[in-house]
Amino acid sequence: MKALKLYAVGYLVFLYAPILLLPLFAFNDAKVISFPLSGFTTHWFTEMTKIPALYAAFKNSLTIALCAALISTILGIFAARAATRFSFAGKGPIMGLIMLPLVLPDVIVAISLLVVLLQLGIALQTWTVIMGHVLICLPFSIAILNAAFQALDRSLEEAAIDLGETRVSTFRLVILPLVMPGIISSLLIAFTISFDEFIVSYFLTGSSPTLPVYIYGQFRYPAKVPVIMALGTLLVLGSFVLLSIAEYFRRRGIKRRGGQDTGGFL
Amino acid sequence: MTLSAPRPIIALRDVQKYYSDYHALRGITAEIQQGEFFSLLGPSGCGKTTLLRTIAGFEDVSSGTVHIDGKDMDGVPANVRPTNMVFQSYAIFPHLTVAENVGFGLRRAALSRTEKAAEVDAALKMVGLTGYGGRAAHALSGGQRQRVALARALILKPKVLLLDEPLSALDKKMREQMQIELRRLQRQVGITFILVTHDQEEALIMSDRIAVMFEGQIAQLASPQQLYRRPISRQVAEFIGVMNFLPVQVLGENGGRVQLNVAGLGACEITAEQCPSGVQIGAASVGLRPETLTVLFEGEVARGRELLGRVEEVQYFGDMTSYEVSLPDVARPVSISMRNLVGRQVLERGAPARVAWEEGALVLFC
Amino acid sequence: MMQSSLIGRVARSENLRGWAMVSPTALVAILLLAAPLGMIVAFSFMTDGYLEILPEFTLENYTKAWADPLFRQILFRSLYVSALVTAATVVLAFPIAYFVSFHVAPERKSLWLFLITIPFWTSYLIRVFLWKVILGYSGVINSGLMGLGLISEPLTFFNYSVSAIIVTLAHAYAPFAILPIFVALERIDRSLLEASRDLGEGHLRTFWRVTLPLSIAGVVSAVLIVFIPTVGDYVTPQLIGGGKIPLVANLIQNRMLDLDNKPAGSALAVSSMVIVAIISVAFLWANRRYLRVGR
Numbered sequence: 001m002k003a004l005k006l007y008a009v010g011y012l013v014f015l016y017a018p019i020l021l022l023p024l025f026a027f028n029d030a031k032v033i034s035f036p037l038s039g040f041t042t043h044w045f046t047e048m049t050k051i052p053a054l055y056a057a058f059k060n061s062l063t064i065a066l067c068a069a070l071i072s073t074i075l076g077i078f079a080a081r082a083a084t085r086f087s088f089a090g091k092g093p094i095m096g097l098i099m100l101p102l103v104l105p106d107v108i109v110a111i112s113l114l115v116v117l118l119q120l121g122i123a124l125q126t127w128t129v130i131m132g133h134v135l136i137c138l139p140f141s142i143a144i145l146n147a148a149f150q151a152l153d154r155s156l157e158e159a160a161i162d163l164g165e166t167r168v169s170t171f172r173l174v175i176l177p178l179v180m181p182g183i184i185s186s187l188l189i190a191f192t193i194s195f196d197e198f199i200v201s202y203f204l205t206g207s208s209p210t211l212p213v214y215i216y217g218q219f220r221y222p223a224k225v226p227v228i229m230a231l232g233t234l235l236v237l238g239s240f241v242l243l244s245i246a247e248y249f250r251r252r253g254i255k256r257r258g259g260q261d262t263g264g265f266l
Numbered sequence: 267m268t269l270s271a272p273r274p275i276i277a278l279r280d281v282q283k284y285y286s287d288y289h290a291l292r293g294i295t296a297e298i299q300q301g302e303f304f305s306l307l308g309p310s311g312c313g314k315t316t317l318l319r320t321i322a323g324f325e326d327v328s329s330g331t332v333h334i335d336g337k338d339m340d341g342v343p344a345n346v347r348p349t350n351m352v353f354q355s356y357a358i359f360p361h362l363t364v365a366e367n368v369g370f371g372l373r374r375a376a377l378s379r380t381e382k383a384a385e386v387d388a389a390l391k392m393v394g395l396t397g398y399g400g401r402a403a404h405a406l407s408g409g410q411r412q413r414v415a416l417a418r419a420l421i422l423k424p425k426v427l428l429l430d431e432p433l434s435a436l437d438k439k440m441r442e443q444m445q446i447e448l449r450r451l452q453r454q455v456g457i458t459f460i461l462v463t464h465d466q467e468e469a470l471i472m473s474d475r476i477a478v479m480f481e482g483q484i485a486q487l488a489s490p491q492q493l494y495r496r497p498i499s500r501q502v503a504e505f506i507g508v509m510n511f512l513p514v515q516v517l518g519e520n521g522g523r524v525q526l527n528v529a530g531l532g533a534c535e536i537t538a539e540q541c542p543s544g545v546q547i548g549a550a551s552v553g554l555r556p557e558t559l560t561v562l563f564e565g566e567v568a569r570g571r572e573l574l575g576r577v578e579e580v581q582y583f584g585d586m587t588s589y590e591v592s593l594p595d596v597a598r599p600v601s602i603s604m605r606n607l608v609g610r611q612v613l614e615r616g617a618p619a620r621v622a623w624e625e626g627a628l629v630l631f632c
Numbered sequence: 633m634m635q636s637s638l639i640g641r642v643a644r645s646e647n648l649r650g651w652a653m654v655s656p657t658a659l660v661a662i663l664l665l666a667a668p669l670g671m672i673v674a675f676s677f678m679t680d681g682y683l684e685i686l687p688e689f690t691l692e693n694y695t696k697a698w699a700d701p702l703f704r705q706i707l708f709r710s711l712y713v714s715a716l717v718t719a720a721t722v723v724l725a726f727p728i729a730y731f732v733s734f735h736v737a738p739e740r741k742s743l744w745l746f747l748i749t750i751p752f753w754t755s756y757l758i759r760v761f762l763w764k765v766i767l768g769y770s771g772v773i774n775s776g777l778m779g780l781g782l783i784s785e786p787l788t789f790f791n792y793s794v795s796a797i798i799v800t801l802a803h804a805y806a807p808f809a810i811l812p813i814f815v816a817l818e819r820i821d822r823s824l825l826e827a828s829r830d831l832g833e834g835h836l837r838t839f840w841r842v843t844l845p846l847s848i849a850g851v852v853s854a855v856l857i858v859f860i861p862t863v864g865d866y867v868t869p870q871l872i873g874g875g876k877i878p879l880v881a882n883l884i885q886n887r888m889l890d891l892d893n894k895p896a897g898s899a900l901a902v903s904s905m906v907i908v909a910i911i912s913v914a915f916l917w918a919n920r921r922y923l924r925v926g927r
Binding site for chain 1: 646647648649650651653654655656657658660661662664665666667668669671672675685724727728730731732735742746747748749750751753754755756757758759761762763765766772803806856857860861863864865866867871881884885888889894897898901905
C-alpha cells in the first residue's frame, strides 16, 4: 500500500500547487508572474492598502457575505428541520428544487435571475447579489444542517415535551443547543462561499463590484496582478482560518452528542 | 395485588389507532389500577409501544378514549399529561450534566434554586447516583444512563411512569439487577408503572398484572401466575414459556367437570377452571407445561398417571435437563424438563422413559 | 367513513406541519429559482422584438439555434471537455477516496478530508489564474522542464488549450468527486471483504468483485455531480482559454446579454440543459441496466 500512499501525497501536491505558488509570487520582487523569482519584497502588500476601489469591493463583499450567510443559514434551518423531521407529500420535489443549484451551472442561475430582474425593471443593487448568493449557499447550508438535525435522536424532543416543555421551548432548550455547532459551520461555510462567489456577482452586481469581480477586472492589467497575488494570499489565510473554525465546531458537535466522526463537509 | 380499594388510574376504552392504512391498535379496552406494576408484553409490532405512546400523548388515538385519573385525555398534549416516560434510548440530553438532566422538568416549577437542587439530590439518591450530578451525560455507562432517565422522570412525581423497553439495551447481569431494583423502586414511590417489554421472563418477574398483546389487540390480561398456568389461547401459551400441545376430543361437561379423550394419554376429567377459553364439544387441543411432566427413575412411583415413551433428544443445561420424549399414539415428541437433583442420572438418547403426568396440569384450548 | 376521515386528519397534520416548516425556504426557491427558470423556458418560445420580447409563440429560436454550426460546435466542445474532465476527475479521485477510507486510521480520516476540501474553498478565480501561470508558455512547468534540460523550448501543449481547461476544471471539482466515492466506500461493511477473502479471493479479486461493485453508486453520483456543472462553466474558458475557446456558457451569455436577444439565448440555455439532462438520465439508466446500480 506504499504506492497508494505515495499517490495520495502526489494528489495533495496537485491540489495545493496553486495555493502554494500564491505566496511565492506575493512576496516576489517582480512585476511579472513567472519564474525564476527575483527577490523578496512586501511591497505588494503595502501597495494593496493604497487602492480605495479594492477596499470598497472588500467592504461590499463583506456585507454581502454576512447577509447571505445569515439568510441561507436561517432558511437552511427551516428546510433541514422539515426534511429530517416530517414526511409530507411533495417533499422530494421541493427539496430537489432547493438543492438544485448544487448541480445547476451557476451561469444558468445567474442569467435567469438577471433576466427576470431586467424584465421587472429592478436595478441591480447589493441585495440582488445577496439573493443570488443565498440560492448558491443554500444547498451547502442544508447539507451541513441536515447532518446536524439527522443526528438528533427524536426521543430527546419527546423527552423534553414529556417533562412539560412546549414545542417552542423544546426547540430552544434542546434542539438549538444540539444543532448549534452545525449552525455555526453553516454560517462560516456560507460566508466563505459567498465571499468567493464570482459568477453570480459578475452578472448581478450593479455599480459597486464585489471583491472577486474586482479581482477579475484586474487580471486584464498584468501590472496589477502582483497586488492580486498578495490579496489572494490573505484571502487564502482568511478562509483557512474560517474553515478551521467551522471544522472545529463540526467536530465538537459530534463529540457533544457522543457520536462517531464519519466525514467532512458536504 | 394487595390493594384495599382499587381505582383505575388509567382507563382505556376501545382505543383504535391507524397509521394511514395500517391498523396499529384494534380496540384496546383495559383498566390499570393505582399503584400497580403493569406490563404490556408482546412480540415486536404488536402495538405495545404505540399503546404506551398514546397514553403518554405522543400519538393521537384514532377513536376511543384514554382516561388518566378520571380525566379524559382527548386533546391534552403530552407536556401537560400527568405521565412521565423512560425512553428506550433513555434520551439523556447530551449537552447537559447529570444534574441538569434530572432537574430538566423542574424548570417551570415554582421552587427556589436551592429547593430544586435538593429535589435533584434526592432523586439522584433514590436511584443510587449520589455525587454524580456534575458529570457530563455522555460519559455515563448504560446502567447509569438508565438511572438518570428514571430519576428525571420520577422527580416530577407523575401519576403514571411509562417505561418503553428500558432494560433491552443492558447486558444480562445488569438487566437482572435492574429488574429487582425497578420493582423495589416502584414499591418505594408507590407510583403506577407501565412497562413495555418483549421479554416474557422480565414481565413475569416484575409485574402485578400483564397484558399480552398480539396484532394490536390484548389477547389476555391477567396476573403472571394466571397467565402462565391458564393461558387463554395457544398463542399466549406459546409466547410465554414452552407448552406441549396434544389433540383432544371433548366428550362432555357436567357439574363443573369436563370429560376428555386426549391422544396418547387416554380418557380423563378436568375442572372448568382448566378451560380458560371455554368448553365446546368436539375436537380441540390441550396443553401441558414441560415441568408438569416427570420422567420416573428406578423405584419412583407416579403420583398421577404413567406412560412408557422413548427419549428422542436430550439437552443438558446444567441445573436441569430437557428431554424430548416420544409417546405412543402422539405425533410429536413432548418436552419434559427435569431438575438435576443429586444422584439423579441423565437419560441417553434412545433410552426408554417412564413418564408421569397429572390431570390437574392440563389446560384446554377450544 | 369515519375511519378514513380520521386517517386524512392525521396525514394532513403531518403534511401541514412539514409544509409550514419548509415554506419559507420553498418560497425563496420558487420565487428566485423556479420562476426565473420557468421564465427562461417561456422566453425560448417567444419572438424577439427590438427592445422587448413579443409574447408570440414560435419555435424559430430552436430551429435557428440548431441550424447554427457555431452553436453545435461549441455545445459539442463543452460536452467533450466535460466528459474528459469528468473522466479525469473521477479516475484520479477514486484511489484517493479508497486510500482515505481503507488505509487511513479512523481518527485521522476527517483531517484528510479537511485537507482535501481546503483548496476547494479558497479563491476560485485566483486558483484558475495560477493554473495559467503553472501551465503557461513561460509557466512553472515549462521553466522547470527547461531548467532541468529536459526540453529545449517551451511546450505549447497547454497554452490557451482545451487540455489546460481540463486540468484546471479537474482540480476545481476534485472534492466533488472524492466525497461521494468516499461515502460509498465508508458504507461497505468491512466483514464483506473478509468474507470474500475467506472464500478464497485475493486482494485484487476482492476489490474487483466486492469493493468496486459496492462503491459504484458513489462513482455514479461523482460522475453526475462533476459532469453537470462543468458543462456550464464560464470562468475557466474565459481566463485560461483567453476567451478564444468559448464553451456553451460563454455563448449563452453572449447571445443573451451582449447581443440582447433573450429568446435566442434562452433557447440555447434550454437546449443545453435538456441535452445534459438527457445524457445524465441515459447514464443513470445504463448503470441501472448493466451494472445494477440502485438504492
